[in-house]
Amino acid sequence: MYQRILVPLDGTDTSDLALREAMRLAEGSTTHLLLLHVIDDYPTMREFASNEALQDLRAHRRRRGEELVASRLRMVREAGVAATDIVCFAMESTPASILEAAAVNDCGLIVMGSHGRQGIKRAILGSVAESVCRNSPVPVMVVPSPPRG
Numbered sequence: 001m002y003q004r005i006l007v008p009l010d011g012t013d014t015s016d017l018a019l020r021e022a023m024r025l026a027e028g029s030t031t032h033l034l035l036l037h038v039i040d041d042y043p044t045m046r047e048f049a050s051n052e053a054l055q056d057l058r059a060h061r062r063r064r065g066e067e068l069v070a071s072r073l074r075m076v077r078e079a080g081v082a083a084t085d086i087v088c089f090a091m092e093s094t095p096a097s098i099l100e101a102a103a104v105n106d107c108g109l110i111v112m113g114s115h116g117r118q119g120i121k122r123a124i125l126g127s128v129a130e131s132v133c134r135n136s137p138v139p140v141m142v143v144p145s146p147p148r149g
Contacts, residue, residue: 001029006107008036008098008128011068014113018143019072022111026081033083034105035072037065038097040090062087095131102138111141 007022009015022033039061069085076083086105090097102110114129133140 001025002031002108004032004034004105004107004109006034006036006098006102006105006110008038008094008110008112008132009069009072010037010113012113012115012145014115014143014145016072016113017146018111018113018141019076021141021143023076023079023081025109025111027079030082033076033081034101034107035069035076035083035085036098036101037069037085037087038090038094038101039065039088040094058089062089093131094128095135098128098132099135102136107138109139109141110136111143113145114142115145 005022005026007019009019025031026033065087069087073083073085086101088097091100098110110132112129112132114127129142133142
């Protein structure tokens with residue numbers, strides 16, 4: 001079995017499904033889950049905002065990420081599964097940050113959700129899961145989004 005499983009979280013139902021799947025894999029074993037929230041520091045009208053406003057926005061986004069991961073961490077630990085958490089700002093991109101966290105923490109598996117975007121949404125927003133799958137040196141389990149409707 002895997003010693004460490006990385007679980008990227010973004011607060012959606014899909015990432016929560018991936019977390020539950022990772023918990024199922026770890027249940028009753030010594031597997032340790034690493035819960036990761038990457039804050040994508042995308043451009044936000046930076047040229048029009050003051051440095052103070054940008055710093056306030058970054059601090060707010062970090063707090064929200066920490067709250068998200070802390071709530072999931074409590075749930076995992078209450079289920080008796082060992083886990084720790086990481087909240088970070090994207091280094092290059094969200095997929096690169098996920099892969100970096102997996103490498104640095106010696107994770108043997110990445111379990112993540114896929115939102116199943118298609119068409120123009122996929123072209124504009126891209127697919128984090130697809131990029132991670134394409135570039136990961138370790139196995140990636142992709143959990144699909146819940147059925148719509």
